[in-house]
Amino acid sequence: MEQQKTPTSLVFGVNGERFELSHVHPSTTLLEFLRTHTRFKSVKLGCGEGGCGACVVLISKYDPVLDQVEDFTASSCLTLLCSIHGCSITTSEGIGNTKEGFHPIHERFAGFHASQCGFCTPGMCVSLFGTLTNAEKTNRPEPPAGFSKVTVNEAEKAIAGNLCRCTGYRPIADVCKSFAANVDMEDLGFNSFWRKGDSKDFKVRRLPQYVPNKTNNRFPMFLKEIKHDVFLASGKCSWHRPISLIELQNLLKLHNSNGTRIKIVVSNTSMGYYKNKEVYDNYIDLRGVSELSKIRKDQTGIEIGATVTISKAIEALKEESRSDFISDYVMMLEKITDHMSKIGSGFLRNTASVGGNLVLAQKNNFPSDIAVVLLAVDAMVHIMTGTQFEWLTLEEFLEKPPLGLESVLLSIKIPSLKLNQSQSSEPRSRFLFETYRASPRPLGNALPYLNAAFLVKVSPCKDSGGTVVDTCRLSFGVYGSKHAITAKKVEEFLAGKLLSVSILYDAVNLITASIVPKDNSSKTAYRSSLAAGFIFQFFNPLLKTAVITNGYFNGHTNHPFVEDFELKDNQKQVHHDKVPTLLSSGKQLLEAGCEYHPVGEPIIKSGAALQASGEAVFVDDIPSPSNCLHGAYIYSTKPLARVRSIKLTSELQLDGVRDIISSKDIPNGGENIGSKTIFGIEPLFAEEIARCVGERLAFVVADTQKVADMAANSAVVDYDTENLEPPILSVEDAVERSSFFEVPPFLYPKHVGDISKGMSEADHKIVSAQMKLGSQYYFYMETQTALAIPDEDNCITVYSSNQCPEYTHSIIARCLGIPENSVRVITRRVGGGFGGKSVKAMPVATSCALAAQKLQRPVRIYLNRKTDMIMAGGRHPMKITYSVGFRNDGKITALELQILVDAGIYVDISAVMPHNIVSALKKYDWGALAVDIKVCRTNRPSRSAMRGPGEVQGSFIAEAIIENVAATLSMDVDSVRSINLHTYKSLQSFYEYSHGEPCEYTLPSIWSKLAVSSNYDQRTKMVQEFNRINIWKKRGISRVPVVFQLMQRPTPGKVSIFSDGSVVVEVGGIEVGQGLWTKVKQMAAYALGAIQCDGIGGLLDKIRVIQSDSVSMIQGGFTAGSTTSESSCEAVRLSCNILVERLKPLKENLPQEMGSINWETLILQAYMQAVDLSASSFYVPSMNSMSYLNYGAAVSEVEVDILNGETRFLQTDILYDCGQSLNPAVDLGQIEGAFVQGLGFFMLEEYETNVDGLVLQDGTWNYKIPTIDTIPIQFNVQILNSGHHQQRVLSSKASGEPPLLLAASIHCATRAAVREARKQLLSWSNQDGADSAFELGVPATMPVVKQLCGLDNPVIVLQSITDSFSLAGTHKVQVDQK
């Protein structure tokens, strides 16, 4: 019997090191173990739900029978530690590191400038490593030296499931492609290995050489001996791995009878979705039961064991479909594999089981792709209940009540089609099969809005030459409270029918009525429209060609759907790849300046390889000091309520919870303060009353982060709202109740010109038009985090991931009631900030400090993604009303704006919004401009700075107005833009203090240069032609300018030279991934180089920029507004100048005694002669250089699928003025990364709240940042070297934020495509003309776009054909093809 087994211990290897554990709680994840019990910190926690790839590891398993090692990537945040018994784990530091040498993957990440903040990079490296490792096992021809057997296409897809918020992916894709044997070296983008024009051979030689790993040699010997069955018991918990069905039956019987809480697991990936709060005592791992892991094939079909992973199932089905004989069955299998390969990501599919997926669909109504696809093919499932076995159809299985604990799914069978077909009386009948998946990410890692699969038997009709539907099976995923279903009514309706337009029309209508997503699902109408679109897409090509002709479609030629369709063509479809090719080669044009060498050189980002190997230390990587506690927030779920009490469940109180810190714990002399800006403060904790959802009520402190999170989650807060006013939940409420934040006069935008005069000069007016803009979440890969350590004499040191340590420092002192000289805040690097780690990081650090001071123990926190998303606030939503006057030629004469900004409950930086919105909006010459902006105080989470705060919205508002003016005049939008661009004169009146010299106004030349380099005019014509001949896809192209006002702020810097000549630099600015340290290093090398002694050329390698320490750099200020790098550089230059002045006399005296002098000797002499070799300075920009303008423009072209609303970003060309770039590689990264983040805002990222202000999108499942498959396919960037700018730091200009605004070009191009679709829609209803009066929402997601293109466009087209049949008779409607 199982209970008599002797417990074994868990043995596994990590990067070659042996680990043996006898006491493990079975719920422990591999990530938890690696991060808390080993020195391997490269596995990062980005989401904890399998959706980001930051935690990816390579798992290797030895098969003693085959003497082979199997390698696969997996997300360690979902992998249970007990499940890796006998396995070897490889992390990024395991494939290479500082000590043993970096792996070429690491070196290429560095050399291609593909790592910015570095938080995602180790996961990316392991994903790529896994792909390379498996490619080497194939029997493909040996690749050329230095390359892998991987293909370009596989290489790009290697990181398809990994998220990066900084880079924009293009350089990462280049790293991946650089390993592919079939790569065209010309396709690889800008890097530090070679220069443009170098020969192919040279390029190959310069790449860090890749030598394939022999996996079997890498696999540790000590694991080869390990037996794979494991039984672990610790306390009342156990982990079983039965190896036979009998053993499994006994275990289930035993545990079900004794009432212990058991959990059946395969790979545990379901925890990524159902973050189960339940606690289990006993886990039963099914993967040891051989019957469940087999794949059997015979003529009746393919049977897949329930524990077979999705990846292996795909492989097996592919294997089958590789047969020479292309049958309908083969075609079907191929399409099933194609669909399955979009489930999750590679590292998910490598572990997730087919059975687990179907059980989730059966028990929890999980929106499974597998259930939908297999339902269409009439799959069978084999179930074991107790000792009984039965076969059910998948349909019966799904219809059953949820599977009980006594039942196990054993296998799934895909029946062969051949048998069915032989029953057919019609020899020429065929099976057609297709699957559909409308998802925001084409390659997967996103649940679809709707999925479907159709298996249809058709035969030709001898008499009419048309197609008869013999039978059909139409399955749909119906989300909400229902599992996948088949559309029976439509199946019955179609069976036996000769396909015609009217039959299809009826079928489409029937499907719209039957596929109605049930409760809990959103976007119901959109999803139903998708169902209609799928049916139309499938059956339309089967209609007889002549019915839909060119003539009918008012000059449109037919789309491939309506081209002549022969049944045999369906076979050809089998091998066509519906996934668009990922990226084509982009161009990056940048000039390295040599005047200030090494400033201006595209040198590699400081520490990039270290980031790639995962050795770079982020706050949560700092090992916990002994006795360390962990915190988690209890936050309000009410917008305005009195908090009467907070209670935790008693069970957790006993188990590791140490305290609950709240405003009551603020010490005497301290203040309840969590953050401050120049505009005001925010309390650390709500006192009696909670004023918004997400407000901090208390801070649970526990022994581990897991317990703290569980405790905070289980907290029960007793609220009451008696005698409280209703909360203010909208800007309209705020206006009604005059709830506004004050805006200091110096930040309130001035009117320009005379608005009444401007309006009177107008030929046309648009009056009181409205639009709304929503929010955006930072999605930094590293969530908010801090570690506070109490020190002697009531002092405290806090490590914080923070963009403003200076303010955090003073908040902590005020909160604890101690002098500022007793606090020290240290920030080394930040895993992505984007503004979110400025004000919002302060309370996180302060909470830890308060708890640490009270308990006199170190306290740390790493916020879970959900809490972070709820508390973050993000970008400011706003409501805009405008009136605009313009002339017949498109010249705008006056613009009047009222903007209501929703700032949330505390002021944060919101008072700056009016200034920022208007400064970006003024990019056009509006003639006269009058604005009225109110910063509304509402009971919603306070919004904070996010990359381009206000500027992004201001710039977009300007574009929306221009679009509206052009639409009203029926003019080309680009001409309206051009005519309203500033002259230098109008620029002067709109930007009174920052317009610069005439020669610095580069926008007009950027505008025209970009038109040429992007081939704008010709492509515009091509787009028009495309739209003329395509019905179901429409394209749009748009050119958008940006003018961005920047402001430099005072910044400190300090440079110290050690006796060996090595240099340490400290700056106020924080390295958030933007390359600040790299530019600072270059500047220090340049400025110290003025000493002109031997060996000075190698100085760059002797310089280290160190972590920011608020005690050392006391006035560091905010790292924000894009200018911190240049200000820090200037502070460093000033410090270096001081040192050079001190060293010069010494150097001048020395040569007479010593001959030629090198740097080290000079410094040694300086030490001997007591020269002060540490200098600091505080750069304060002068009034006339403080503010300046930056310019750029972008052209984007997109393609919209009007059946499902999907937008593909075909090409973007950017031309951006960086002045004389301090480091073009860094600036290129900023431009691309910012643009892609903007693309996310405008097209993909929904960050909505319910009426109370609670965030609806709270994780990777529903918050979709761009991935490698949703960036412009062709992405060309040119950095304009605009020469000299006297007032700038070595003539440079900033790059961090302005390019984000350029992503509006994608939105405008989408609008143009949608306009075409609407024009066509009108023509189908026999109405002419353009329909200008539509607003394309932000983000323009698939449902938004589809809604505007016509939810029922297939119905309308079919309706109009049917109508015309009845009017004119079929023969008259037919118009001969040319």
Ligand SMILES: Cc1cc2nc3c(=O)[nH]c(=O)nc-3n(C[C@H](O)[C@H](O)[C@H](O)COP(=O)(O)OP(=O)(O)OC[C@H]3O[C@@H](n4cnc5c(N)ncnc54)[C@H](O)[C@@H]3O)c2cc1C
């Ligand atoms: C990030 C992410 C993205 C995803 N994207 C998609 C997607 O796009 N489309 C899609 O269809 N799916 C998607 N999934 C779901 C994924 O396919 C399932 O989580 C996975 O297949 C479950 O397999 P598992 O081996 O991890 O099961 P587990 O998590 O181990 O088990 C799942 C459940 O089934 C039970 N169970 C497992 N096997 C059996 C069995 N043989 N008999 C009885 N009970 C059993 C377990 O007790 C548990 O309740 C995604 C999942 C994640 C985490």
Ligand code: FES
């Ligand atoms: S942390 Fe594991 S996938 Fe995001």
Ligand code: FES
């Ligand atoms: S470098 Fe990818 S998330 Fe920062």
